[in-house]
Amino acid sequence: MLVQRVSATRAFARTAPHVVPVLDRAVHRLTRGKVLLSARMLPGLVLTVPGARTGRPRTTPLACMPEGKVEGAWILVGSNFGRTGHPAWTANLLARPDEAVVNWRGRDIPVRATLLEGEERARVWEAALVFWPPYAAYQRRLEREIRLFRLERR
Template sequence: MTGTRGARLIQKVSSTRAFARFAPHVVPVLDRTVHRLTRGKVLPSARMLPGLVLTVPGARSGRLRVTPLACMPEGESESTWILVGSNFGRTGHPAWTANLLARPDEAVISWRGRDIPVRARLLEGAEREEVWRVALTFWPPYAAYQARVERQIRLFRLERR
């Protein structure tokens, strides 16, 4: 999608504060509903970016939490994915990041209609910086999200268990 007029427009719109206010209330609900109705075959937001559905127990409650997310698949093997905890450039870390920190070995993703058990690892230091550069190339609005917040956006690598 990068390089097309439509992609640039979507990136520009998704970089705005207005988008950050309404998108978290609309995009995940739509994704979850359509994903459930199509038995994991369709994820509407994946028309813009690759997407998956993360299921992980809540950090405090232990109840399963289901969250549709954009992702960056690494390589062709479909065994590693990067998740960016941008929260659409909103102030706090998204709840799913706390869940992964608390229960990194209990996550499952729905990827292209298949459920895959994964292990999550928070990226730090030089490894994080390298992946962050790739993320900014992959989806330039992440730079606008980071500029709006004082926290460092969390990056996770998910690997098949």
């Protein structure tokens, strides 16, 4: 798929973080939470969590992998488009796992975040690679392990 090949490139990793979230936030706001442009490629949600240091709400549109048959659980992949550092939202979830809210299809849902580790992380990582193969290219470029989080309704 062309979109997957393009998104696995270093050029995409350099430009997308500056363009995709800005467009997503604008469209999400204009449509009152009903539309995310990036959701044309992957399911998406908007995460709001207090900043780890400031405590101020931080809102970030993110691709997600819905988990299970019942709506209410999602996997977030902290790939940061294959860039070196962990995305800021992952530090926020680590610091304040019980204070997150997702906007999913126009509804705000309070969630609890869990960092996945060990065998569970390995299993979910394999599912994430099937879901979006470019994650493998991102991981190959990085020295850090990409963080995976499970968000569940609270």
